[in-house]
Amino acid sequence: MKLLVFTALILTLASPTLACETVTSGEMAIENAWSRATIGANRPAVFYVAITNAGSSDDALIGIATPAASMPMLHQTVVNEGIASMPHAMSIPIAAGQSVQLAPGGYHGMLMGLTEALKVGGNFPMTLTFQNAGDVTINVEVLSIRAEGPDCETDGQ
Amino acid sequence: MRNRRAVILGLGGVAGAIAFTLGLGWWRTRNRSQSGADLLPLPIADMSFSLTDQRGNMVRPEDWIGRPTMVFFGFTWCPDVCPTTLSDISGWLEELGTDADRLNVAMITVDPERDAPEVLGDYLSPFDPRIIGLTGTLDEIERAASGFRARFEKLARDDDYTMNHTAGVFLFRSDGEFASIIDYHEDRRFAVPKIRRAIG
Numbered sequence: 001m002k003l004l005v006f007t008a009l010i011l012t013l014a015s016p017t018l019a020c021e022t023v024t025s026g027e028m029a030i031e032n033a034w035s036r037a038t039i040g041a042n043r044p045a046v047f048y049v050a051i052t053n054a055g056s057s058d059d060a061l062i063g064i065a066t067p068a069a070s071m072p073m074l075h076q077t078v079v080n081e082g083i084a085s086m087p088h089a090m091s092i093p094i095a096a097g098q099s100v101q102l103a104p105g106g107y108h109g110m111l112m113g114l115t116e117a118l119k120v121g122g123n124f125p126m127t128l129t130f131q132n133a134g135d136v137t138i139n140v141e142v143l144s145i146r147a148e149g150p151d152c153e154t155d156g157q
Numbered sequence: 158m159r160n161r162r163a164v165i166l167g168l169g170g171v172a173g174a175i176a177f178t179l180g181l182g183w184w185r186t187r188n189r190s191q192s193g194a195d196l197l198p199l200p201i202a203d204m205s206f207s208l209t210d211q212r213g214n215m216v217r218p219e220d221w222i223g224r225p226t227m228v229f230f231g232f233t234w235c236p237d238v239c240p241t242t243l244s245d246i247s248g249w250l251e252e253l254g255t256d257a258d259r260l261n262v263a264m265i266t267v268d269p270e271r272d273a274p275e276v277l278g279d280y281l282s283p284f285d286p287r288i289i290g291l292t293g294t295l296d297e298i299e300r301a302a303s304g305f306r307a308r309f310e311k312l313a314r315d316d317d318y319t320m321n322h323t324a325g326v327f328l329f330r331s332d333g334e335f336a337s338i339i340d341y342h343e344d345r346r347f348a349v350p351k352i353r354r355a356i357g
Contacts, residue, residue, distance in 0.1 A: 105241055
């Protein structure tokens with residue numbers, strides 16, 4: 001039992017690395033791909049990521065697909081007069097030279113129809129479809145439901 | 158001459174904007190299912206609801222008098238705002254340490270259809286154990302929301318539904334008087350001082 005607690009502690013303390021990896025495809029750099037653990041498979045999960053367009057032409061994220069969920073969608077949390085709503089985002093613009101964050105409280109992927117519950121420490125592939133850059137597949141790390149983002153080293157930046 | 162025209166055009170624009178705002182306000186008021194969103198929450202002592210926590214205990218507003226109270230509205234099928242708020246609140250409670258033991262902290266579900274007490278219990282289990290989850294009949298949830306001047310609505314979506322809801326965190330002093338709201342997009346650094354002021 002003690003060993004189990006100890007192991008769990010070590011696993012919790014171990015810094016997540018997957019979410020901190022950067023995947024580049026053409027002019028697109030994709031990093032901090034993470035999700036939150038879910039309770040069961042009924043409730044929708046979430047998907048967050050940071051995308052940088054280093055190119056000289058505008059692009060847009062127009063869709064996401066993953067074997068982890070049958071109905072992944074792009075959403076945006078909007079708080080208007082104190083009321084939170086979550087409209088569909090048909091397309092998330094990523095202007096030339098700009099970074100866009102899918103992050104808590106803003107743009108995010110909503111993963112409905114989960115194949116199975118997402119567990120802390122797990123990961124799943126996600127294909128991002130860009131209007132111009134096409135498809136890019138990345139790995140998404142599952143963090144705790146309490147996580148507010150991956151804890152990446154900034155390497156003294 | 159040019160200036161005068163600019164002033165007249167400007168005044169016209171202002172009048173137009175005011176008329177538009179008033180019109181919009183009227184339209185909003187007319188279409189509001191739970192009225193009074195622009196008013197302050199009632200003191201807890203003037204509220205009236207009877208809800209059940211995740212352990213099956215009955216909770217009424219009078220149970221909260223005598224301790225400062227922190228309340229927000231959410232639902233367990235909410236993937237973004239609610240875990241983020243619960244995670245923020247857990248962080249604030251940890252920062253407050255034992256001072257937070259004196260607080261009543263509750264999430265009131267706006268989706269009683271899916272959020273039974275045990276569902277709330279599961280959902281809240283990874284967060285600070287001082288946070289309780291409250292559910293009840295839709296009538297009682299509406300009564301609670303009207304006391305807080307909170308609003309929620311159910312929206313059909315993709316063969317399913319989602320809920321729009323007031324996202325701020327309400328703070329009350331121990332006598333039950335309304336203290337302040339921590340807005341969802343407010344700088345999180347202001348949250349703990351606001352809670353400290355409500356604790357007094």
